[in-house]
Amino acid sequence: MEVGEVHAWPSTVEEARDIQDRLRPSLELGDPGPQRPATIAGLDVSYAGDGTGVDRLAAAVVVLDAVTLETVEEAVVAGIAAFPYVPGLFAFRELPTLLEALRRLDTTPGLLVCDGAGLAHPRRFGLACHLGVLTGLPAMGVAKTRLFGRHDQPGPRRGATADLLDDGGEVVGRVLRTQDGTRPVYVSVGHRIDLDTACRHALALSPEFRLPETTRRADRLSRAALRAG
DNA sequence: GCGACAG
């Protein structure tokens, strides 16, 4: 798919925050209307520290048929961490390599499912927002643990939810139980999608396991590539 | 000052 050049890269935490502030106005958060993505892409990155502080990584993207959940295409790229890990600035670590993986796709996915946060972020601009704005595609985040927002515990059964709220009581995401008796996942909107739709996709993508098939397959692919390369 | 902190 077509992906433009990434913006100027930050060398400091302050510069990274400035970039988030500059891109945030481009977010499309209103009701996007009827959406029926034919394909959904999952993205994930695996790391291997090289001892010296230089982190090798492999970014993978796996495209699934939205209905059958069969894999229709995949791409994986080896790279180097582009920024240190700083909570809230996580996107700057793997964004360049993830964009390169997307460029190698023949397909243009109808939705991006990122492993991490979207709006459920201290600065309301998590990886899913960043990736959505840069590609122009609908994007959402599904995180395995909480980064931001307070919430009650969702019920014990698959499908149970609880809203994620910021300090002002605004809904920034939703805690979703994808399987009976397992820990929930943290869903939030990234770009051009609403929370109800995002949760509906997260649940549909998790028919058998806690994590969405998109995330599981991208995780497997990125780990395998890390060993090979 | 003391916790919290996506991956």
Add this chain to the structure above:
DNA sequence: ATCTTGTCGC
């Protein structure tokens, strides 16, 4: 994220 053994459960 990654480092790591055994172990409880379907």
